Amino acid sequence: MNARTSPTLQHEVVSKPREVERLITGTATSDGAGVKLTRVLTQGLQRRLDPFLMLDAFGTDNPEDYIGGFPDHPHRGFETVTYMIAGRMRHRDSAGNEGLLQNGGVQWMTAGRGLVHSELPEQEDGRMEGFQLWLNLPASDKMCAPWYRDLQSADIPEFRTAEGVTARVIAGASHGIAGGMQRETTLPLYLDLHFEPGSGFTQALPAAHNGFVYVYRGALRIGDTSVPAQRMAILKNQPDSDGVILHADEPTRALLIAGNPLNEPIAQYGPFVMNSNEQIHQAVEDFRAGKFA
Ligand code: FE2
Numbered sequence: 082m083n084a085r086t087s088p089t090l091q092h093e094v095v096s097k098p099r100e101v102e103r104l105i106t107g108t109a110t111s112d113g114a115g116v117k118l119t120r121v122l123t124q125g126l127q128r129r130l131d132p133f134l135m136l137d138a139f140g141t142d143n144p145e146d147y148i149g150g151f152p153d154h155p156h157r158g159f160e161t162v163t164y165m166i167a168g169r170m171r172h173r174d175s176a177g178n179e180g181l182l183q184n185g186g187v188q189w190m191t192a193g194r195g196l197v198h199s200e201l202p203e204q205e206d207g208r209m210e211g212f213q214l215w216l217n218l219p220a221s222d223k224m225c226a227p228w229y230r231d232l233q234s235a236d237i238p239e240f241r242t243a244e245g246v247t248a249r250v251i252a253g254a255s256h257g258i259a260g261g262m263q264r265e266t267t268l269p270l271y272l273d274l275h276f277e278p279g280s281g282f283t284q285a286l287p288a289a290h291n292g293f294v295y296v297y298r299g300a301l302r303i304g305d306t307s308v309p310a311q312r313m314a315i316l317k318n319q320p321d322s323d324g325v326i327l328h329a330d331e332p333t334r335a336l337l338i339a340g341n342p343l344n345e346p347i348a349q350y351g352p353f354v355m356n357s358n359e360q361i362h363q364a365v366e367d368f369r370a371g372k373f374a
Contacts, residue, residue, distance in 0.1 A: 085350045090240060095324030099292070101306035107138060107312040113200070114149025117141060121313050122214075123296055124349060128272075129315065130291050131342035132267040134159060134215035134354055136313070138297065140166075140208075147209045150201035155373050157364045158223040158354040160216040160264075162271065163188045163200070164234030164251065168209035174196050176199035176227060177372045187251055191218070193225035195364070195373040196292030212295075215342065219266045220345050220356050232261045245277035255284060269340040276301075276356030284337060285324040292316040292325065292339030298331035299333025308335075 087262055089229070105126070107119035135212035143146060163170070170182040174190075175197040182188045182200075190198075202209060218225070238250045238258050250260035253270030260271065268290070274282055276299065286292055294301065294314045299310045303325065308314045316339075327335070346356045353364040367373065 089257075090242065092321035093256055093285045095283050095285055095326055097319070097322045098304065098324055098326040099286070099316040099319055099322045100263070100304045101244070101308070102315045102317040104306070104308060105354055107311065113151030113154070116149060117146040118153065119218065119311070122293075126315075127349070129348050130293060131340065131344065131347075132217040132340045133291070133293075134217050134347070134349070135213070136215075136295065136338075137213045138295070138311075139212070140206050140297070144202075144204075144206050147202050148205070151199060151320055152201070153197050153199045153258055154352055155195060155197045155368050156182070156190075156352045157195040157368075157373070158360075159192055159218050161188075161190045161192065162214040162216060162251070163190075163211065164214070164273070165211040168207065168211065169203040170200050170209075170211075171203045172198055174199050174227070174229070178229060180229075180231040181232075182231065185237065185249075187232040187237060187261065188229060189232065190229040191225065191227060193218070193223070194229045195367065196227040197373050214271070214338065214352070216264070216267060216340070217354060219343055222266075223355060223360075225242070230262070236280060237261045237355070242280075242282065244365045245280035246282045247275040248282070249273040249275075266311070267343065270338065274335050274337060276333040276335070278329065278331050280329045281326060282337075283324065283326050285301075286316075286322075286339050287341070288318065288320055288322050290339045290341050291318065292337070293335050294325075294327065294335050296333065296335045298339040299329060299331045299335075301333055302328040302330070
């Protein structure tokens with residue numbers, strides 16, 4: 082299944098849609114070698130949006146904002162999901178893997194017990210736009226072997242609803258269409274939705290899953306709440322709710338992300354996310370001892 086076929090879509094049935102709990106404005110920051118970005122999901126929201134640990138949005142036409150990229154740095158204990166809307170980024174890691182992430186593609190990387198990698202722009206001008214999401218691993222998987230997968234744009238299942246929404250299914254499933262990635266335990270749903278003016282999109286969500294919507298162009302209505310561009314709407318966890326309904330009055334693009342909370346302790350020190358301070362000390366020690374190489 083890919084964007085070039087016309088799948089038979091199943092209806093998503095939602096009778097009690099979730100409301101918006103609150104809107105979040107991202108924090109302008111820089112990371113790596115001076116890459117300017119907006120941190121939308123910050124450390125203070127990790128418990129609330131468990132199993133998600135971070136969401137960064139980057140989008141600029143100015144090479145000075147991205148040209149330094151992210152030189153060699155380690156990760157341990159979680160997964161990074163990088164979605165490139167525009168631009169080209171080359172990644173290399175200490176296991177000898179290398180790939181080019183570009184124009185609608187996704188890199189899904191499971192850091193597990195640890196790796197060192199770089200993420201460097203492979204362009205000197207032009208637009209660079211995309212997102213990096215951090216997804217936690219269950220305690221039992223934090224020391225698994227590192228793993229990654231590059232999904233080119235054509236590998237990401239895509240469909241268009243009769244109401245005029247094009248959905249790219251990066252992970253999970255929507256309208257009966259399975260996404261490019263499936264993960265056990267955290268069961269992430271990751272959709273990139275493109276709305277025509279006057280269109281709506283319905284998505285069933287388990288009531289216990291934490292979910293949010295990030296509008297990156299245009300604006301959405303969710304129940305009585307207007308969500309402008311560059312805002313994240315945290316969806317309320319109403320115990321009797323069964324999904325979410327999104328409406329757009331103008332051309333709009335948004336990410337809809339949800340997952341099953343782990344409800345485990347979160348200990349973070351920079352690029353290491355474990356369950357206890359002892360495990361964080363161990364991660365730092367292992368990294369210094371060259372055990373990530
Ligand atoms: Fe990284």
